[in-house]
Amino acid sequence: MHAGPRRTQDKISLQGFLKSWQSAIFNFQSLLTVILLLVCTCAYLRxxxxxxxxxxxxxxxxxxxxxxxxxxxxxxxxxxxxxxMALSILFSD
Known part of the structure; x- marks a missing residue:
């Protein structure tokens, strides 16, 4: 009986995650930030x-x-x- 509200919460959190992921893909500045962080992280790990x-x-x-x-x-x-990128994030609207 308690599975109904739990599934609704899971669905909402999954939709929120997918929406934030899509906004990072379709927003050019966010996409560049993700790529830059990936490059820096991989170079540091190596x-x-x-x-x-x-x-x-x-x-x-x-x-x-x-x-x-x-x-x-x-x-x-x-x-x-x-x-x-840091300056553009700091001083953007």
């Missing part, structure tokens, strides 16, 4: 534990390895992008 990302150079997990390589090789550009 610096701390290289064996985690080096064994997965292909497939779905290979995306993380590629992001780490971008973060390593283009680090000045990534750093400038992080500063610009």
């Amino acid at each position: 610096a701390m534990a290289p064996s985690l990302l080096d064994k997965n150079k292909t497939g779905l997990l290979g995306i993380f390895w590629k992001c780490a390589r971008i973060g390593e090789r283009k680090s000045p550009y990534v750093a400038v992008s992080c500063v610009i």
Whole structure:
């Protein structure tokens, strides 16, 4: 008898999650922020534990390895992008 309200709450929270995920995909600034954070996180993880990302150079997990390589090789550009993104988030409406 108590399953009805619980399922409604689960459905609402799932819809809220999907709505926030869609807004990150369709909002260009949010998409750039997610990509920039992914690149920075992967580069940091590879610096701390290289064996985690080096064994997965292909497939779905290979995306993380590629992001780490971008973060390593283009680090000045990534750093400038992080500063610009931070300033745009701080001073946006």
